[in-house]
Amino acid sequence: MSNLLDIRDLKLAFKGLSGLSEVLHGIDLSIAAGERVALVGESGSGKSVTARIILGLLQETPNARVSGEVEFDGRDITAMRPRDRARLRGTEMSMIFQDPTSSLNPTFTIACQFAEVMRRRDPRMKQAECDARATEMLTEVSIPDPERVLNAYPFQLSGGMNQRVMIAMALVNNPKLLLADEPGTALDVSVQAQTLRLMHDLVEMHHTAVLFISHNLGVVREFADRVYVIYRGRIVEEGPTDAIFHAPGHAYTRALMDAVPRITGAGLPEVPEVSDDFLAPMVRHDGGAA
Amino acid sequence: MIRALRIISSNPLSLTGLVLVLLILAAALFAPLIAPFPTHNGSVVDFAFANRPPSTRNWMGTDLVGRDIFSRILYAYRISLGLGVVVLIIAAPVGTVVGLMAGYLGGWIEAVLMRLVDVFLSIPPLVLAIAVLGVLEPTLANAMIAVTVMWWPWYARLVYSIARSEREEGYVLAAEVIGASTAHITIREILPNCLPAIITKMTLDMGFVIIIASSLSFLGLGVQPPTPDLGSMVAEGARYLPDSWWMTVFPGLAILLAVFGFNLFGDGLREILGVDE
Amino acid sequence: MTLLSVSDLSKTFQTASGPVHAVRDVSFAVDRGECLAVVGESGSGKTTLANMILGILRPSAGTIAFDGAALPARRGPIQRRAIQFVQQNPLSSLNPKRSIGASIRLGLDTYGIGARAARWARVEDTLEEVGLPREMRRRSPAALSGGQRQRVGIARALACEPELVVLDEPTSALDVLVQARVLRLLNDLRARKNLTYVFITHDLAVVRNVADRVAVFRSGELVEIGDTPKIFSAPEHPYTRSLIGAVPVVDDAELQLRNRLAEGT
Numbered sequence: 001m002s003n004l005l006d007i008r009d010l011k012l013a014f015k016g017l018s019g020l021s022e023v024l025h026g027i028d029l030s031i032a033a034g035e036r037v038a039l040v041g042e043s044g045s046g047k048s049v050t051a052r053i054i055l056g057l058l059q060e061t062p063n064a065r066v067s068g069e070v071e072f073d074g075r076d077i078t079a080m081r082p083r084d085r086a087r088l089r090g091t092e093m094s095m096i097f098q099d100p101t102s103s104l105n106p107t108f109t110i111a112c113q114f115a116e117v118m119r120r121r122d123p124r125m126k127q128a129e130c131d132a133r134a135t136e137m138l139t140e141v142s143i144p145d146p147e148r149v150l151n152a153y154p155f156q157l158s159g160g161m162n163q164r165v166m167i168a169m170a171l172v173n174n175p176k177l178l179l180a181d182e183p184g185t186a187l188d189v190s191v192q193a194q195t196l197r198l199m200h201d202l203v204e205m206h207h208t209a210v211l212f213i214s215h216n217l218g219v220v221r222e223f224a225d226r227v228y229v230i231y232r233g234r235i236v237e238e239g240p241t242d243a244i245f246h247a248p249g250h251a252y253t254r255a256l257m258d259a260v261p262r263i264t265g266a267g268l269p270e271v272p273e274v275s276d277d278f279l280a281p282m283v284r285h286d287g288g289a290a
Numbered sequence: 291m292i293r294a295l296r297i298i299s300s301n302p303l304s305l306t307g308l309v310l311v312l313l314i315l316a317a318a319l320f321a322p323l324i325a326p327f328p329t330h331n332g333s334v335v336d337f338a339f340a341n342r343p344p345s346t347r348n349w350m351g352t353d354l355v356g357r358d359i360f361s362r363i364l365y366a367y368r369i370s371l372g373l374g375v376v377v378l379i380i381a382a383p384v385g386t387v388v389g390l391m392a393g394y395l396g397g398w399i400e401a402v403l404m405r406l407v408d409v410f411l412s413i414p415p416l417v418l419a420i421a422v423l424g425v426l427e428p429t430l431a432n433a434m435i436a437v438t439v440m441w442w443p444w445y446a447r448l449v450y451s452i453a454r455s456e457r458e459e460g461y462v463l464a465a466e467v468i469g470a471s472t473a474h475i476t477i478r479e480i481l482p483n484c485l486p487a488i489i490t491k492m493t494l495d496m497g498f499v500i501i502i503a504s505s506l507s508f509l510g511l512g513v514q515p516p517t518p519d520l521g522s523m524v525a526e527g528a529r530y531l532p533d534s535w536w537m538t539v540f541p542g543l544a545i546l547l548a549v550f551g552f553n554l555f556g557d558g559l560r561e562i563l564g565v566d567e
Numbered sequence: 568m569t570l571l572s573v574s575d576l577s578k579t580f581q582t583a584s585g586p587v588h589a590v591r592d593v594s595f596a597v598d599r600g601e602c603l604a605v606v607g608e609s610g611s612g613k614t615t616l617a618n619m620i621l622g623i624l625r626p627s628a629g630t631i632a633f634d635g636a637a638l639p640a641r642r643g644p645i646q647r648r649a650i651q652f653v654q655q656n657p658l659s660s661l662n663p664k665r666s667i668g669a670s671i672r673l674g675l676d677t678y679g680i681g682a683r684a685a686r687w688a689r690v691e692d693t694l695e696e697v698g699l700p701r702e703m704r705r706r707s708p709a710a711l712s713g714g715q716r717q718r719v720g721i722a723r724a725l726a727c728e729p730e731l732v733v734l735d736e737p738t739s740a741l742d743v744l745v746q747a748r749v750l751r752l753l754n755d756l757r758a759r760k761n762l763t764y765v766f767i768t769h770d771l772a773v774v775r776n777v778a779d780r781v782a783v784f785r786s787g788e789l790v791e792i793g794d795t796p797k798i799f800s801a802p803e804h805p806y807t808r809s810l811i812g813a814v815p816v817v818d819d820a821e822l823q824l825r826n827r828l829a830e831g832t
Contacts, residue, residue: 017296042742043713159609188608189769190813215742218772218815245817257817259747261772263799264820268754268776271747460660461670464723467621468674469647482664 002074004176004209005031005054010068012049012058012233020065023049024233027068033176034207036200038224038241040214040256046233047213051179053077054211055095056085073176090120093177094170096199099186100162104154110134110165111150114172121173137168140205141198160191167199171206178203181213196223217260221245229253231278239285249285251277294562304558310551318367325361332516344536351536353526359536362518363544369519370548373430374499377437378492384438385445386488390476392446393453404450410443416505423511433512437502441495448491452484486563493559497552504545520545569635570763571620571731572596576629578615578787589615591787593629599730602757602764604778604795606771606810612787613767617733620765621652633731648678651724655736657716661708667694667719668704674727693722698752714745718752725756731763739770750777771814775799783807802828 012024024046031037041047052058056077059066070077073092077085089095097103105113111127114134118125131150138146141164154162163184170178183199184192200223203210214220220227220241227244229237229252237250248254255278258269298304322328326348336356344351350359392403410418422436456462457480465475504521506512513519520541527537578590590612597603607613618624620631622642630637638646651674654660661670671690675681681689691701697718708716717737724732737753738746754777757764766778774781775795782792783804791804802808812829816822 017293017300042744189771189815190608190809193813193815216815217743217817221817222815256743259743260817261747261750261770261776262818262821263772263775263811263814263816264818264824265775265796265799268751269747271744271751459662460654460656461662461665463623464652464654464660464670464720465673467623467647467652468677468727469642469644470673470677474673479662479665483662485664 003030003071004033004035004073005029005211006069006071007050007054008069008071010050010053010070011066012046012053013065015063015065022233027230027233027235029228029235031177031209031211034203034209036203036210036212036223036225038212038214038220038227039230040217040220040227041230042215042256044232045230047230048181050230051095051181051211051213054177054179055089055093056080056082059085090117090175091173092175093179094173094175095179095181096166096170096183098182098184100166101154101159101186103166104162106153106155109151109153110157114150114169117169117172133172134168137172138165140171140202141165141168143168159187160195163187163191163195164198167195167202171202171208174206175208178208178210179213180210182215183212184219185214185216192219199223217245217257229256234279235282236278236280237283237285239283243285247285249283251275251280253283297562298558301558301561303554304561307551307554307556307558310547311555314367314371314548314551317364318371321361321364321368325358325364327358327361331362331365331518341530341534343534350540351534353523353537354530354534359523359540362523363520363541366518366520366523366541367544367548369430369513369517370500370503371496373434373437373503374496376434377441377499377503378495380434380438381441382445382488382492385442385447386449386481386484388442388446389449389451390453390480390484393450394457394476394480395472396457403446407443407446407450410440411447413440415440415502419502419506420509420511423506428511428514430513430517433503433506436506436511437499440502441499444495445488445491448487449484452487453480456480456483487565490556490560490563490565493552494556495552497549497556500545500548500552568598569596570599570601570633571765572632573616573620574630574632576616576619576631577627578612578619578624579627588787590619590626593784593787593789595782595789595792597731597763597765599763600757600761601780602766602778604766604768604774604781605784606768606774606781607784608769608810610786611784613784614735615787616784617652617735617765617767620731621650621733622647644678648674648680648727649730650733651727651729651731652733652735653717653720653724653737656740657713657720658740660720661716663708665707666704667706667708667711670708670719671704671723671726674723678727680726680728690722690726693726694719696725696756697722712745713741714749717741717745717749721749721752721756725760729762731765734764734766734768736768736770737766738773739768746773753777771799771811772816783810799824 007027007029010024010027013020013022027050039047039050049058053066054070058064059078060082066078111131111134115127115130118130118133134150135146138149143149143164184195196219212224224241227239227241228235231252237244237253248257255272259271298308317324334357338356340352340356341354342348342352348358352358388403392400418440419436422439423432426432462475462479465479503512507519507521508525512521515522523541524538527534531538574594576590576593580587580589605613605616615624619626625640633649668690671693672686675686675689690704694701694703699715699718738749741749750773756762768774778795780793781795781798783790785806791807798807799811802811808828812825816825
């Protein structure tokens with residue numbers, strides 16, 4: 001079976017005033033249809049830019065140099081015309097951001113924003129049809145009174161509610177791939193846990209593949225089937241979630257794992273300084289990428 | 291500094307602005323050395339050459355009494371730039387102090403100061419300046435006062451908006467918890483964060499002050515003859531249009547170049563200093 | 568032994584839609600040398616509480632006593648100096664236009680700590696104490712990483728030689744590896760200087776490993792307070808249990824603990 005997303009030898013450099021600075025040093029990453037994959041790394045590791053490349057956003061930035069292949073559903077995104085790439089966004093692939101409240105437009109009602117998203121796929125959709133479909137989606141994300149929410153503005157809703165609206169909106173066009181960049185990080189832990197469970201169930205139901213970008217190992221463990229660990233623009237470890245968490249093979253993954261404080265109270269770990277081991281070759285676990 | 295030059299030189303428009311500004315500054319500074327007829331700066335009469343179109347002797351022609359227009363433009367730049375510098379050097383600090391106090395202290399001080407600023411801003415600038423000059427005698431010094439009176443509120447508003455947002459920053463809170471004085475917080479902590487925007491605005495404003503000052507002297511309310519001034523030169527020449535076009539066109543172009551130069555350079559500066567719109 | 572004691576503390580904000588009780592009748596005490604974690608979600612009132620302890624906000628009712636004496640509404644320099652704080656956001660907590668050294672020195676100048684001529688040396692000593700090079704005092708915050716900035720924030724508080732430090736989510740903006748190092752530093756400093764911490768956070772896993780006692784807040788009220796091991800092994804309040812139950816965990820032992828607590832409900 002071929003993958004939904006195949007990234008091969010992806011490199012990214014930014015042209016600055018002091019020459020080129022390389023951000024991604026050749027990344028290989030693949031996601032099968034319906035698979036939940038996490039990309040874990042610290043800030044500046046290159047995880048968010050990877051998402052932006054998949055969405056085709058960085059290719060259009062004048063000082064970004066992208067090379068390598070990004071094949072989505074059999075088509076090479078990097079070779080596409082900007083217009084065709086734009087057409088994929090919001091239809092075939094969609095995105096959920098860190099802070100739900102600021103990624104919704106405060107000047108339009110939720111119904112309006114839903115309609116706009118749906119008309120990206122079918123521009124002739126009537127408002128009534130849009131509203132019906134939106135109501136259906138809001139019910140799916142367990143929003144008790146969808147009519148009230150549809151007529152509300154984002155600032156009238158709580159952060160957790162907006163996050164659910166974002167999830168519903170991201171899934172309304174039945175995308176094949178959902179990119180989730182640190183979803184819920186801006187929310188309270190209990191709300192975050194709820195929305196992640198909800199998202200987990202929904203993507204399973206809709207058979208949507210997810211690329212889950214996060215720095216939070218605990219959240220990743222609960223959400224993903226498979227994990228990529230990224231460090232300074234290189235994938236250092238890849239494998240099924242269980243394997244990564246029970247037998248981390250790379251020095252960097254181990255350091256990352258050790259550094260997370262435990263609720264069982266093992267005390268604060270001795271964290272190794274950045275070492276050359278972190279740049280050791282990639283560790284690949286069996287049962288990983290197809 | 292090297293970074294600044296790189297940014298400037300990577301943008302042809304900013305570079306043009308920088309070159310224009312430098313040329314105008316040089317023209318004003320070295321007017322007595324460059325001007326072919328340095329004495330034409332005053333009330334000189336040379337009827338033999340009166341009302342001549344541009345020639346190799348008078349590159350931009352001569353005026354009604356035979357003075358070299360090119361020389362007079364160079365001297366007029368001195369007046370315009372000098373006026374701009376004086377106005378901004380007074381208006382910017384006054385506005386900055388008002389804006390800092392209103393933005394940081396808030397409460398009734400903010401209400402009073404900013405309403406005062408609104409009152410000034412609600413009067414069209416030229417009208418305000420004309421009113422001031424209607425009361426005072428139309429001289430260079432009074433023109434400066436008039437323009438300053440209409441200019442400081444813009445700085446107050448600019449600094450106010452920055453100070454208000456900086457007031458919410460963690461470093462201000464840190465200084466408050468330590469118990470630093472209001473003077474320390476406004477001058478040492480907040481002001482440095484306003485400076486890039488102030489400097490950028492001052493550069494952009496040089497062009498506008500030149501326009502306003504020229505408009506005033508065009509109306510006969512600014513610099514009085516025989517001192518050369520771009521605005522009054524345009525006004526004088528306008529009476530002899532279109533036949534003696536050079537009397538109007540060249541001083542007009544001089545104003546245009548100055549405004550254009552300072553604006554382009556100001557935009558470049560904005561980028562270098564990282565000032566948001 | 569008690570360094571800070573808070574009794575019947577309340578804070579009510581008047582808003583357009585009526586009064587909001589941000590903190591309601593809260594009482595607790597913190598011993599010298601202790602680390603008390605104040606835990607809660609957004610809207611729990613933990614930040615309002617911190618701001619009252621720091622003297623940024625005035626309580627609507629109740630008292631805050633420090634070292635046996637009630638703190639007045641307007642604190643003098645001696646009282647302010649004794650209670651310092653470290654902020655959450657390392658990006659905004661340092662003035663981008665001032666050097667690291669100038670930011671740290673502010674407290675020394677304000678409280679008149681040390682001879683004027685010796686203050687720069689003191690600033691550099693403090694930088695060393697938080698694990699930063701002495702030369703860093705001349706640098707601008709823009710040249711520093713998030714972890715380094717947070718260390719500078721800690722140095723700024725330390726330079727004032729406080730007795731109590733209010734830590735407002737000091738590591739939640741940091742990456743895990745950096746967070747672990749900063750937490751260790753905070754622990755070491757507390758032991759070395761006999762500091763007392765009020766550690767405000769939403770991260771229970773961090774709390775478990777740094778705090779001696781935990782105070783759990785919900786909607787402005789203190790719902791549970793107790794020794795850390797006890798709170799995590801046998802929480803009494805259902806809200807505490809649900810908070811611990813929502814923590815994303817990485818290893819199996821943690822998962823078991825979480826499941827055991829979930830069954831208890």
